[in-house]
Amino acid sequence: MLSAVSIVVRLVLVLVGWVALVFHSRRSLQAEVLFLRRQLALYVERGAKPRRIDAATRVSLALLSRLFDWRAVLVVVRPETLIRWHRAGFRLFWRWKSRSGRPPIPMELRELIRRMAQENPLWGQERIANELLVKLGLRVSPRTVRKYMPKPPAGLRRDQRWSTFLKNHAQAIVACDFFVTVTSTFRLLYVLVVIEHRSRRLIHCNVTAHPTAAWTRQQMREALGFDSPYRYLIHDRDSIFSRELDACISSFGVSVLRTPPRSPMANAVCERVIGTIRRECLDWLIPLSESHLRSILKCWIAHYNGGRPHMVLGPGVPDPPTIESRPIPKSRHRLHDFVSVGSKAILGGLHHEYSLLPANA
Secondary structure, eight states, X not given: OHHHHHHHHHHHHHHHHHHHHTTSOHHHHHHHHHHHHHHHHHHHHHTOOOOOOOHHHHHHHHXXXXXXXXXXXXXXSOHHHHHHHHHHHHHHHHHXXXXXXXXXXXXXXXXXXXXXXXXXXXXXXXXXXXXXXXHHOOOOOHHHHHHHSXXXXXXXXXXXXXXXXXXXXXXXXXXXXXXXXEOTTOOEEEEEEEEETTTOOEEEEEEESSOOHHHHHHHHHHHHOSSOSOOEEEEOOOTTSOHHHHHXXXXXXXXEEEOOTTOXXXXXXHHHHHHHHIIIIITTOOOOSHHHHHHHHHHHHHHHHHTOOBGGGSSBOSSOOOOOOOOOOSSTTSOOTTEEEEEEEEGGGTEEEEEEEETTO
């Protein structure tokens, strides 16, 4: 590598010196040529042995010899040597010109192949090549795709991940669970929540002091109904979820999935929303009665479904409100001149919802 760099540097210096000769007058050039020839003749008369010629000098002499008749002035080497340098240069040039293999594909296409392979671990080289041809009109052979596909680490599974499986089936999954809260009179109340996995929307919530199987069955009828789009219901192994209750749920066309014993992470979505209800609502309010708790949860659930952003949704809102078309701001940190920010208090000011309003509102 260092020798190649030194050759290039020497050739650049020779080229610079050659360009500098353009600005000399013809008379001065002729005088300089005679002066150099006289010194060269003295060098030949003394019979001094020259040093070994380096690669940069060989290349420069081979290139300069094509501009004039060099046979009368060549002294340092024999004519056969210079001709051999010419032939070696031509062989190198045509070897580079006729190198085997296809030219590399553009960098953008390489990045696209790597991206498609990383986003779709189940796809092989032919699947990616067909996707590029049919959808994008890019004709790439499967072997070329295999060349640029990232090599998977040792021991990496290529089957579907559990998170991907849940995302594919989340629209058909709901989960339910009970939690308890205490009123101002130290009365114990039970709250049932039913949440949809895909949208994180709370589809049902109710309060009771006596959670019987009949009451729970009625709540499931209200939450799921007989024309439910859901196919799976996840709940734990609490005694309230009896076999008769599971049979009633199955009559709706919904399969019941019971979590393993002492495994709250198996119903993580429902456990998380229960924690959110406690942290953002019930830890800051003391319900006075069953009806008061029901009204608190009704107000908070409307805020949870329609106004609270969720990170898992992008961030997004389970039931986003309809937003009218508004002008695009000139800066990402400044609002438009014709709008203002309005706020709506939730639960007496415990939370607020913000929206854009016309400036004169």
